[in-house]
Amino acid sequence: MTRFGFVMANLFRRKTRGTLTLLSVVSAFLLFGLLQAVHVLFNAGVDFVGATRVVTQARVSFTSALPLRLLSEITAIPGVSEVMHETWFGGVWQTNTPLTTFATVPEQLHAVYPEWVMPEAEWRAFAATRTGMIVGRQVADQFGWKVGQKIPLASNIYPRKDGSKAWAFDLVGIFDGKDENWQRQTTQEFINYAYFDEENQFGRGNVNIYVEKLKQGADPAAVAHAIDARFENSTDETKTQTEREFNVGFVKQIGDIGLIVRWILSAVFFTLLLVVGNTMAQSVRERIPELAVLKTLGFTDASVLGFVIAEAAAFCILGGLIGLALATGVGALVERKLGGFLPLAVDAGVWATGFAAMVAMSLAVGLLPALRAKRLNIVDALAGR
């Protein structure tokens, strides 16, 4: 037996109480894991994109169109190395599963986004096949698509020349991300702009956004400013931001998700504090004579305080680990079923925050009972006073 063994033995002193307290902690951290992942998904998930690209949209809204002829003018702006454009296709798979599909030029995509990793043969196939389409690994896994398949896709915005909204594409490649962060973003599909523009019924010669890759050492803010200045007071005013700002701006319009998540989690942890705190307080109250005996044996006051804090920590950490593990599992399940739209990842960052929460909670619930244990008077305690 060890001091650790002693602490663990006391944890389930009353089996029902110990188990129920542990389960409360588990539920709280399950919720924490999921909500924190959602929060991260919407907010901090943009950090890894770096500062090598800027995004140009129509000044007022990215839903408005920009003409294709801006391409050459943008490419001429100093500091711009490569340019690509993307147009939202509004892809829908099998009646009502929305997909993130963009029409673009394959060579441009490859040049501006080296983070997408795909065999060169597949890049060439994409460029060579008019009706070609490449999809991210997550999407391919979610639907079980394989290279060589013909994928029927509907567009909820663009009908074809013949009026039908049913399009079909040849899957010629599956791309991965260069690292874990980018891998999580492989939830998109790309089709050939040339085919799209020719085949769709309206909006000829327009794109939604331009994405510019900057030259080495170019200042993103300066380039963005230069691009916007070029088109100011014209019929196609632009708004250019760094890629990160662009992503953040979109999320901000949905609302303050962070605030909602924080409110819910505060309510949850406040209640948890009470539940575990109550258990700890009861547990110590019942054990006053035993704690006094420990002191008679020669354990110092500090040791006794340590035992109680360790017990609180055991609940919080054990329950927290189980809860976060469950959250990771649920998150992975959600990702597998809804990968495209909700790449929920209970990742290292969430675990780190969770761990901090476990420690803070341990102290919060353990401190008062521990102090009580530390300060108890041996003689009074043994006499039952």
Place this chain on the structure above:
Amino acid sequence: MSEPMVAVRDVTKVYVRGAQRVEVLHGISLEIPRGDFVALMGPSGSGKTTLLNLIGGLDQPSSGEVEVAGRRIDRLAGNALSHWRSENVGFIFQFYNLMPVLTAADNVELPLLLTRLPAAQRRRNVEIVLQIVGLADRARHRPNELSGGQEQRVAIARAIVSDPQILVCDEPTGDLDRATADEILKLLQTLNREHGKTIVMVTHDPKAAEYAGRTIHLDKGRLVDGAVAA
């Protein structure tokens, strides 16, 4: 002549309960030589338990000196006192006070967690003392699976596992029937005669006191007879 195990010099103990001042011990002085088995007797309220607590280092006198095993323990406090207790004193209580969540062997091992002994050595020591008290076959049982007498034996084993010089017992047979009480008292005698432990035992049972070498009587916080002046 070696110095006494316990020397109490002019000790007074006062408790303050709210507005009340209660003087429980009035200027007690006594000596207990090494290897003695002493019974402390007296009516309730006589201060015998208080005196026992002072000797065991669980409490401090209001005035006077308490010297045990050569140390002025009235001068020790906090961690130093805890440490002294772990090395020098073994406690045996009326209600055993074992940890209900631990097995008998683990209960006995508890004091050894305060030493630097490796786990294997700790286990060995536990086996030895459980043999001495005659409970080697019950090592894996929990207190709620043991009879009162068996629990007290475990408590005694725990009290001697660190090999203290002095055992302090507060009504060790108070909760046991006659036959079991006799067994326990015989065990204490063995520890005293064969292992040289000095034993101070508070009891209100005259038959228990017969197992001791001598008896000290207290009444209303003062020694009645058998006192040895400092």
Place this chain on the structure above:
Amino acid sequence: MWKQCLAITRLNLYSIPRRWSSAIVIVVGLAGVVAVFCALLAMTEGVRTTLRATGQPGNVIVLRAGSSAELNSGLSREAVTLIREAPGLARDAAGHPLASGEIIVVTELLKRGETSGGANVSLRGVDPRAGFALRPQLRIIAGRRFTPGLRELIVGSGLKREFQGAALGQTLRTRGSVWTIVGVFESGDAHDSELWADIDVAQSTFGRTGFSSVLAATDTAPGSLHVFEDHLTSDPRLNVDVQSESDYFDSQTRTFRATIGVVAGVVTFIMGLGAVFAALNTMYAAVAARVREIATLRAIGFAGGAVLVSVMAESLALALVGGVIGVLIAYLLFNGLTVSTLSDNFTQLVFSFRMTPRLVARGLLIALAVGMIGGFLPALRAARLPITTALRAS
């Protein structure tokens, strides 16, 4: 039996103050669950009410076929003329068809308190007569309507509240043009998040020749809707969808409501589970603390069933108190709170949290459910206590 239950229950409830710290656990736990549940659903309810209110019975909206939102839809001038001349439409006093060809232009405003970023809002170009005649619920609450032919705007009350630069008398710069705000309107629905202008001025200013949609009222004569619809669908020059105005707006927030619904469901479920564990914990402790009392009552002659009911009553009472507190918290903090979010048009929709009696009832039901589950097993244990061992318990 009934008197027994009552008697023991009273005893239980009176003894709660002694065990107040464990009782607080149930109360607070349930207050939290119910508050979160009510707040999340108040959001959904708020959005739904705002959107549902948009839409006069008898009004229909015509969009390009397959468009999910006005923003995706585009109708040519010719198409709109054909639509306006179709049979089945109601007419105004002057004999003109009650049909408003409209356009949505996306523009940008800063939310209150922001200095950068900005959010997209809808600028709706409407027919100066029909646009208003079709929407009797819309009233001008300050200033006046825009003058046809001028670059004047009227702003919805929700938009005015949530965004900067949208007050009466201010000028608005957007997309290279300058507009004056001459009035504020209120319609109690999605339009409160919009800027309105004359359709012709909007088209010429923003270089648009087409329309986004046509809003029209069908004639009151029965069957008019079918006549109108059939005429449009059978015309080969037209490729349109016709739906009632309320259906259209209702579908606009389907994704939002579905998402929040799922989130509310998952969060409430997990919190509810946690609350059940907490309640079980408390009730088991409550029973354990009163083992002697309960055993004595049984020894005296009270039935086991009465004990069971009384323990459950205690659990339910505490849960209900918690639930009521949760409802109050949600109400005080959130009811009427105005926020805005992204609608399917990718523009902002302003709405207020709304707590309805039905919502409150569901919240309290959850509290009772948790109280019931949390109380049952401990109650069973209390009822089945072996009397003799319990009487000896410390």
